[in-house]
Amino acid sequence: MSKKKISDLLKKGQFTVNGSLWLEGDGVRFFGPGPVQLLELIQETGSINQAAKKMQMSYKKAWQLVDNLNAMSAQPMVITTTGGEKGGGSSISEEAIQMISYHQQLRARFKKFLEEETLRLK
Amino acid sequence: MSKKKISDLLKKGQFTVNGSLWLEGDGVRFFGPGPVQLLELIQETGSINQAAKKMQMSYKKAWQLVDNLNAMSAQPMVITTTGGEKGGGSSISEEAIQMISYHQQLRARFKKFLEEETLRLK
DNA sequence: GATCGTTATATCTTCAAAGATATAACGATA
DNA sequence: TATCGTTATATCTTTGAAGATATAACGATC
Numbered sequence: 001m002s003k004k005k006i007s008d009l010l011k012k013g014q015f016t017v018n019g020s021l022w023l024e025g026d027g028v029r030f031f032g033p034g035p036v037q038l039l040e041l042i043q044e045t046g047s048i049n050q051a052a053k054k055m056q057m058s059y060k061k062a063w064q065l066v067d068n069l070n071a072m073s074a075q076p077m078v079i080t081t082t083g084g085e086k087g088g089g090s091s092i093s094e095e096a097i098q099m100i101s102y103h104q105q106l107r108a109r110f111k112k113f114l115e116e117e118t119l120r121l122k
Numbered sequence: 123m124s125k126k127k128i129s130d131l132l133k134k135g136q137f138t139v140n141g142s143l144w145l146e147g148d149g150v151r152f153f154g155p156g157p158v159q160l161l162e163l164i165q166e167t168g169s170i171n172q173a174a175k176k177m178q179m180s181y182k183k184a185w186q187l188v189d190n191l192n193a194m195s196a197q198p199m200v201i202t203t204t205g206g207e208k209g210g211g212s213s214i215s216e217e218a219i220q221m222i223s224y225h226q227q228l229r230a231r232f233k234k235f236l237e238e239e240t241l242r243l244k
Numbered sequence: 245g246a247t248c249g250t251t252a253t254a255t256c257t258t259c260a261a262a263g264a265t266a267t268a269a270c271g272a273t274a
Numbered sequence: 275t276a277t278c279g280t281t282a283t284a285t286c287t288t289t290g291a292a293g294a295t296a297t298a299a300c301g302a303t304c
Contacts, residue, residue: 004217004220006220006221006224008196009195009196009197009217009220009221010145010147010194010195010196011147011193011194011195011196013148014147014148015145015146015147016145016146017143017144017145017146017228018143018144018145018146018151019141019142019143019144019232020141020142021139021140021141021239022139022140022141023132023137023138023139023140023243024137024138024139024140025132025133025136025137026135026136029140047279047280047281048280048281049279049280049281050280058262058263058264059280059281060262060263060264060283061262061263063281063282063283067282071133072132072133073131073132073133074130074131074132074133075131080280080281080282081270081271081280081281082269082270082271082280082281082282083269083270083271083272083278083279083280083281084270084271084272084273084278084279084280085271085272085273085278085279086272086278086279086280087270087271087272087278087279087280087281088270088271088279088280088281089279089280089281090280090281095131098126098128098131099128099131102128106139106239109239110141110235113232113235117143117228117231121145169249169250169251170250170251171249171250171251172250180292180293180294181250181251182253182292182293182294183292183293185251185252185253189252202250202251202252203250203251203300203301204250204251204252204299204300204301205248205249205250205251205299205300205301205302206248206249206250206300206301206302206303207248207249207301207302207303208248208249208250208302209248209249209250209251209300209301209302210249210250210251210300210301211249211250211251212250212251
């Protein structure tokens with residue numbers, strides 16, 4: 001019996017290999033797709049609050065992500081200030097910019113991997 | 123300023139790139155690591171019930187996975203019989219064996235990808 | 245028809261994650 | 275000192291997934 005293509009084994013028409021990637025430190029996941037987008041939006045808006053709103057995330061969750069990121073990194077990724085003229089605000093560090101850049105490249109390589117694997121199904 | 127290694131940006135010592143993969147049909151995830159092990163154990167034990175116990179999964183969840191797998195595949199991956207001498211039992215189809223084999227190869231390639239990406243951090 | 249262990253299914257309970265809400269702290273400006 | 279919008283934090287509610295439990299259906303064997 002000849003070997004069938006995987007897609008022949010399955011019922012529906014459109015199949016893809018998909019997945020997700022993250023950085024792990026001592027078994028703890030800490031840098032997935034969510035945080036990257038949040039960092040980008042903090043950079044754009046200058047505020048955790050506004051960044052959270054833009055991605056329809058609760059402020060609470062956004063703050064937790066920021067807190068977690070800062071705890072895991074050698075230098076803070078997000079610098080926050082409270083009070084002042086505009087009530088405060090946040091900016092991202094050079095390290096955060098490098099992490100964003102790295103993550104974009106990583107995602108691009110992963111995307112290629114997934115596309116190759118999806119082709120292999122057919 | 124020279125570009126730092128990613129691992130220098132982070133606090134703790136041991137970092138890895140990790141992730142998970144699955145097959146998707148019409149946006150619905152349906153074939154991850156859990157089902158593969160379950161299929162293997164059904165093949166080994168001849169019973170959904172015993173397979174579930176071996177991997178410390180509730181029968182309910184195991185049965186749901188089996189039901190889902192059969193619904194997604196052109197031919198059933200698990201053939202079940204009820205009643206009879208031993209109360210019934212289950213076996214896996216040729217298609218399931220092919221899926222297991224495919225998934226093992228896919229995991230091996232993914233493992234290589236993750237290892238390469240982890241090396242890149244350092 | 246009584247027995248057996250399994251499949252098949254429904255229902256109830258638990259538990260953790262997420263969301264909603266409220267409020268204190270902050271500090272430049274006027 | 276009053277105002278402002280933001281950060282920082284606590285607490286309560288909601289929700290969905292998982293787990294626990296119970297039971298019917300099944301059919302070869304005796």
